Amino acid sequence: MHPSQNLKPEWVNIIREAVPEAEKAGKLQAQQLELLYQQGWFKFLVPKAYSGLQLDMPQMVRLEESLAWANGSLGWVVTLCAGAAWFGGFLDAELATEIMTNPQLCFAGSGASTGTATISGDGYIINGTWKYASGAHHATHLTANCIIKNGDETVLNDKGEPLILPFVFDRKDVTLFRAWKYVGMMATGSDAYEVKDLYVDKTRCFQIDPEYAVIDAPLYRYPFLQLAEATLAANLSGLAVHFLDLCGPAFSERMNNPRLTEPQKEYIKQLLADQTVLLNETRAAFYEAVDYSWHNFESAGDSGLEQVSLMSRKLAKASRESVDKLYTYCGLSAANPDTEINQVWRDMHTAGQHSLLTF
Incomplete structure (x- = not known):
């Protein structure tokens, strides 16, 4: 579809x-x-x-x-x-009831562990700076990962590694500052934020693990890794489909160029057709993997989760490559930052840099 x-x-x-x-x-x-x-x-x-x-x-x-x-x-x-x-x-039920019923609820945040949470009584003192919080300017709350400290000592987990836990903050307790200076995804408002000496109750801390899910539903037992991989890959796919849609009129305009030979025109048209088929076949395989994993991720046999990881990467790769193969033939307007096709190209080459799907 x-x-x-x-x-x-x-x-x-x-x-x-x-x-x-x-x-x-x-x-x-x-x-x-x-x-x-x-x-x-x-x-x-x-x-x-x-x-x-x-x-x-x-x-x-x-x-x-x-x-x-x-x-x-x-x-x-x-x-x-x-x-x-x-x-x-995964949040404390009382806290979640208080903050998540807001009709304009918007959580933003960062997965980077660039903050500290020092144990203090029944809560924590938070300090840290985090980059790239998409949607931060209209967020009602922000989340962040923090290294847990007990005084000057870093708390270790069962593996002997620093214990890192996520927290949720009210927007009023967070300072935003400009940090997003990239060629694409310009309207995401993916700016940085800072928290200084903020005391939060222990209920503001949670653990992302099915064992600690407060809501008993498959959605909160599905692994976060595959959920993240699939959703990011779908974004790249959506961008690629949009770019291919725009290639149609761009190529039609180029057909009026008298310097193009008939074989060149045929090559361009066939390239678009081939890339459209390739992308849609990859999309179909990706959604087949997502659907299968959703129905089988808790089964004792094949959970389908590894296939989601694989197909997310294949879809991301196919999306990036289809755009790049077609871009050359879109004409100079595709290099004009005021055009829609250039905006989609810039978004693809910015979102496509996300480290989760690089390899």
């Missing part, structure tokens, strides 16, 4: 009409956010007990691909913020 089939045309119009202003401002715009709140897309993975959608993984991944197809920055922000809100399945 083409990603557009999961979105109403009016939704796509709202998203795309705001893209130029969002790119300039470095964050999503009010009309885009209003749509996100109305549809509850930031709450893809929030437990139903806290007014979330709690979608099954196959449905959620397909929707995230569709949103990335509509716009790379918006799809990326939804994916990462909804992914952070998945932590609601």
Whole structure:
């Protein structure tokens, strides 16, 4: 299925009409956010007990691909913020009830362990700086990984390694500062944030492990690694489909160039057709792996999880390569930063740098 089939045309119009202003401002715009709140897309993975959608993984991944197809920055922000809100399945139930029922809930955060949490009574003193928190400018809460300290000593886990645990902070307790200076994903607002000498109660700390899930549902037992791999790969796929869609009119315009020979024209058309088939075949295999793993990840036999990891990487690779093979033939307009096709190209080459799917 083409990603557009999961979105109403009016939704796509709202998203795309705001893209130029969002790119300039470095964050999503009010009309885009209003749509996100109305549809509850930031709450893809929030437990139903806290007014979330709690979608099954196959449905959620397909929707995230569709949103990335509509716009790379918006799809990326939804994916990462909804992914952070998945932590609601592991939060203290009383705290989660208090903070996650907000209709404008948006979790942002970073997976880097660049902060410390020093034990203090029934809580912790937090200090740290974290980079690249997509969606931070409209977040209601931010999450961060911290190295646990007891005085000046680092607390070790069962393996003798530093104990690292995630925390959730209210937006008012966090200082944002500009740090996103990259060529693509310009509207994600992926800026840095800092926390200084902040005391938080122990309920603000949680563990991402099925053993510690507060909500008893398959979504919170599915491994975080494969969930992250699949959702990021779907974003790259959505970007690639959008780029291939734009290649159609770009190539049609190039056909009017009198300097192109008939064999050259035929080569360009065939290249687009071949890349479209290749990408869609890879997408189909990817979704087959995702669907299988969702129904079998808790079985004693083949869980399908390794195949999700493999197909996520194959889809990411096919997405990047299809865009690069076609870009050369799109004409000079594809190098103009004011054009839609260039914006999608820049988004692909920025999102494609994510370390999780590099190899």
